[in-house]
């Protein structure tokens with residue numbers, strides 16, 4: 537495999553896992569963390585690939601800092617963040633592309649719980665870009681016998697799959713925490729996917745993308761695993777803890793909490809029907825109990841499955 541220089545931004549759980557995958561493939565890997573001693577200029581020098589695994593709240597700030605550096609237009613930006621910017625409703629790839637209009641931007645997203653990847657368990661993911669050659673370069677750089685990487689031409693669809701499922705993962709945690717059973721969980725996840733497709737329409741995402749690894753695949757992983765921080769938020773809410781208590785002890789970032797707020801704001805402006813997300817929002821805001829949220833969902837007006 538051709539040796540590539542890969543700069544990873546963010547040394548949290550996901551940044552560290554992706555750095556390990558790149559090192560294992562024999563690349564030159566440099567990691568930047570806001571708490572580290574290395575400057576962005578040092579870490580990004582001569583990078584072929586700059587991969588961001590920064591939490592949503594830090595993406596704009598770091599992208600703006602990098603704008604003052606001189607980078608080759610061939611440097612590929614890869615974003616692995618799963619969130620939405622509240623002020624602009626931009627996805628992370630839209631932020632990177634707006635800051636670096638002349639560079640290719642690739643989204644990396646899939647059912648990738650970092651703890652499992654750190655245990656060398658096999659996983660698959662998707663790299664998506666409007667620049668097919670850039671996606672192919674990233675595919676080659678990260679593919680291995682334990683990490684199977686597919687390409688996709690719909691970056692925003694791939695990115696939204698990973699972002700929107702976090703809200704449904706919170707709901708799934710509540711479902712399991714309340715011991716509602718397998719039928720309820722199947723209904724929740726399936727109707728959650730319907731909401732994801734509806735929201736994806738706003739961005740012009742390809743519906744089919746949501747039925748792939750980055751949509752349904754990530755939805756299944758996150759809604760069924762106690763390793764998911766978003767699932768944990770829901771599970772612990774069901775046991776009566778407050779959001780503040782849960783977030784205070786949560787290891788790492790649960791992006792679904794902020795994503796949910798952004799989505800409800802968007803849905804109310806644009807009349808998008810997303811009842812599960814709406815109930816997760818009310819639960820996070822302390823406006824309803826888990827049981828009340830369930831009752832509200834079950835007693836909505838009856839309707840056809842598709843419309």
Ligand SMILES: NC(=O)C1=CN([C@@H]2O[C@H](COP(=O)(O)OP(=O)(O)OC[C@H]3O[C@@H](n4cnc5c(N)ncnc54)[C@H](O)[C@@H]3O)[C@@H](O)[C@H]2O)C=CC1
Nearest residue numbers: 546547548549550551570590591594617618649650788789
């Ligand atoms: N952990 C996982 O299994 C996966 C996480 N992701 C996504 O990757 C992103 C990061 O997740 P984790 O690594 O798990 O979170 P984490 O909480 O472990 O790490 C977050 C990283 O972002 C950095 N950061 C936060 N705010 C910053 C700012 N203002 N400026 C600079 N850096 C800042 C932190 O210093 C840290 O390095 C999230 O969007 C998450 O949804 C995606 C796939 C898998």
Ligand SMILES: O=C(CO)COP(=O)(O)O
Nearest residue numbers: 646647648649764765766
């Ligand atoms: O996105 C993830 C797995 O694909 C990680 O999920 P959590 O952020 O909920 O831990």
